[in-house]
Structure formats: C-alpha cells, structure tokens
Amino acid sequence: MPLQAHTGSSPLQALQLPVLSNNLNHLFPVADLVRTPVQHQEAQAVDPRTTRLPLLRCPSNSARNLIPGPHVHEIITDEPSQLRVNQAGELAATLIYKAQTPLVVRQHPHLRPLMAHMYDQEAGHFATFNNLIHKHRVRPTALYPLWSVLATGLGWSTALMGREAAMACTEAVETEIGDHYNNQIREILEMITQWEAEGYEVSAEIGELVKTLRRIRDEELEHLDHAVEHDAKKAEPHWLLTGVIRAGCRGAIWVSERV
Numbered sequence: 714m715p716l717q718a719h720t721g722s723s724p725l726q727a728l729q730l731p732v733l734s735n736n737l738n739h740l741f742p743v744a745d746l747v748r749t750p751v752q753h754q755e756a757q758a759v760d761p762r763t764t765r766l767p768l769l770r771c772p773s774n775s776a777r778n779l780i781p782g783p784h785v786h787e788i789i790t791d792e793p794s795q796l797r798v799n800q801a802g803e804l805a806a807t808l809i810y811k812a813q814t815p816l817v818v819r820q821h822p823h824l825r826p827l828m829a830h831m832y833d834q835e836a837g838h839f840a841t842f843n844n845l846i847h848k849h850r851v852r853p854t855a856l857y858p859l860w861s862v863l864a865t866g867l868g869w870s871t872a873l874m875g876r877e878a879a880m881a882c883t884e885a886v887e888t889e890i891g892d893h894y895n896n897q898i899r900e901i902l903e904m905i906t907q908w909e910a911e912g913y914e915v916s917a918e919i920g921e922l923v924k925t926l927r928r929i930r931d932e933e934l935e936h937l938d939h940a941v942e943h944d945a946k947k948a949e950p951h952w953l954l955t956g957v958i959r960a961g962c963r964g965a966i967w968v969s970e971r972v
C-alpha cells in the first residue's frame with residue numbers, strides 16, 4: 714500500500730505494522746513461547762489460593778511426556794535464505810547511513826546524534842546476524858559486493874539531494890525491512906503454535922530468537938518514525954523516490970533469497 718496514499722496518518726498506521734505487532738504480542742507473548750501446552754494445563758488446574766506446593770514443583774520432561782522440539786539451528790538451516798537476507802539488509806543499512814552521515818551532518822549539524830544513533834543500531838543488527846550466520850554456517854549472499862556498492866551509492870546520492878531525500882530513503886528502506894521482519898516473526902510464531910499443538914516442547918532459544926527479531930523490527934520502525942519526523946515526506950518527488958527505493962529493496966530481498 715503506497716505511503717503517499719495515507720497523508721495525515723503515520724506510515725506505521727498506513728501499513729498496519731503496529732497493529733499486526735500488537736496482535737501478535739497479544740496472541741503470542743514472548744513468555745508464552747517457552748511455555749509448553751502441558752504447563753498451560755498445569756497453570757489452569759492449580760488454584761494458588763488453595764495450594765502452594767504444585768506451583769513449586771518442576772517436573773522433568775519425561776514426567777510431562779513432552780517431546781523435545783526443534784532447535785534454532787533447524788529453523789535456520791530449514792530456511793537459510795531468511796538469515797542471508799537479514800545479514801545483507803543490515804549490511805546495506807550500515808553502508809547507507811555511513812555514506813549519508815558526512816553530507817547530511819555538514820549541512821545540518823543538529824542531526825549528528827540522530828544519524829549516529831541510527832548507524833549504531835544498524836551496526837548492532839549487522840553484528841547480530843553476522844554471529845548467527847557464522848554460528849549456523851549459512852552462506853552469505855553471493856551478491857554481497859554488489860549490495861555494498863549499491864547501498865553506498867544510494868546513501869551518497871540521496872544525501873547529495875538533501876536532508877529530505879536522505880530521510881525519504883530511510884523511510885522507504887525501513888518500511889520494506891519492517892515488513893520483512895514482521896513476515897519472518899509471523900512465520901516462526903506459526904511454527905511454534907503448530908509444534909505446541911503437536912506436543913513438542915519449544916526451547917527457550919527459539920523464544921530468544923523471536924525476541925531478538927522483534928527488538929530489531931521495532932528499532933527499524935523507530936528509524937522510520939525518525940525519518941518522517943525529519944521531513945522525509947517533503948522530499949521532491951517523494952512518491953518517485955520512495956517508490957523506486959522500495960521496489961529496489963523488494964528486488965534485493967528476492968534476489969538475496971535465491972543467490
């Protein structure tokens with residue numbers, strides 16, 4: 714849904730991303746991800762007003778008759794393309810901000826803390842996915858050098874066009890990447906629901922993975938908000954700039970999933 718069709722409302726509202734996120738949070742709070750169906754039943758069966766001992770009991774897996782569920786490694790190796798895209802996207806984000814910052818800050822020194830804050834968060838995301846990609850032995854995208862050149866060029870050219878264009882670039886990129894992370898979180902939560910229904914125990918490590926993806930998704934959407942607050946929509950022509958960049962991001966995701 715094009716952002717320009719929703720002037721007057723936040724792009725987040727236009728995309729319904731927070732709505733989706735809130736719904737998922739409501740349906741699948743992170744704490745619940747590591748709770749087994751049996752534990753749910755136990756919690757319902759015990760009345761804490763009448764008894765205390767059962768609450769202190771911690772039965773072994775065999776006593777609860779649970780089957781150990783899949784691990785993060787299995788999720789990642791089953792869909793390595795997702796981790797590959799995450800790493801490539803965060804590489805691009807760090808390079809875009811790195812290229813934009815000197816030009817933007819020279820013209821608008823008051824934006825230095827904001828640019829540094831967004832870059833630091835992107836560097837953190839990049840480090841997270843670098844660690845995961847090495848830990849689970851996933852091959853990075855073969856187009857890593859090409860994305861590096863294009864991301865630097867995109868950052869530099871939009872910054873050269875001015876502060877508004879640089880912010881419009883952030884708006885477009887973060888809209889697509891926020892959507893990408895939301896899809897990934899939704900897929901993992903659907904898998905967890907299925908495993909729980911089949912009686913598998915969902916490991917705490919998987920809960921941690923979902924928590925990490927949610928934190929990164931939220932930070933990307935925070936960048937999107939910053940960009941809109943700093944006049945991204947005043948870029949000329951906003952619709953063309955964001956349209957081209959968003960299409961480029963979708964293309965890069967599609968290609969990185971496959972190559």
Ligand SMILES: [Fe+2]
Binds near residue numbers: 803806835838839929
């Ligand atoms: Fe990021």
Ligand SMILES: [Fe+2]
Binds near residue numbers: 806835936
């Ligand atoms: Fe970001």
